[in-house]
Amino acid sequence: MSESMRDLLRGLTVFAGPLESFDPQTAPTDPLELFRDWFAGAVAAGVAEPHAMTVATVDADGAPSARILILKDLTDRGWWFATTTTSAKGRDLAQNPNVALLFFWGPQGRQVRIRGRAELAGAEARAADFRERPLEGRVAGLHGRQSEPLGETAEIHREAERSRARLVADPDLAPDDWGLYLVRPLEVEFWQGDPDRRHTRLRYEREGSRWRRGLLWP
Secondary structure: OOOOHHHHHHOOOOOOOOOOOOOHHHOOOOHHHHHHHHHHHHHHOOOOOOOEEEEEEEOOOOOEEEEEEEOOEEEOOEEEEEEEOOOHHHHHHHHOOEEEEEEEEHHHOEEEEEEEEEEEOOHHHHHHHHHOOOHHHHHHHHOOOOOOOOOOOHHHHHHHHHHHHHHHHOOOOOOOOEEEEEEEEEEEEEEEOOOOOOOEEEEEEEEOOEEEEEEEOO
16 A cells, blocks of 8 residues: 555654754844844855745735745845736736745744735836846746746747847847836744744834834744
């Protein structure tokens, strides 16, 4: 008899490696400062793709959707990511700007949860972001057909060649539907795993221009 999924899952190791330590009493008053510190630690530890994050949106009917994107920047205003405004997530954000981000750095037993509101950057900033992308990234971003039905994979290659030709002819080309989004945080939670399940959770909540922080039960 084949092993059931439940048995397979129960046999997997949780928190396999040595985990990081975290003393919330030493945490800074600004969650963005703590995020930069944790992110730098993930990079130094060799965590694969530490800039990958889950972006969760909600459509007009209230149905959630999540996908992995790459963090574009972190400024004093918040977290940045890019996508086309005509994509499913772009359409979601146009109707409901509430968004959630999640970073997971498994080898360290760490995750950071962010809840906030997404704002679309101005046309000049969006165009500049698109032009800074690698060529293949610009080729893919020029299609403007993300999440649309696809008849066959050959269509992607044909469209890519047309997009590449357009970019060769006009290297400064930037599509109007390219979106650069700023997520202004309202709540940020830092989660540090513990082998004995005594996890540490530190939550920051926005109160005007200040942050209120407190511990949560794991």
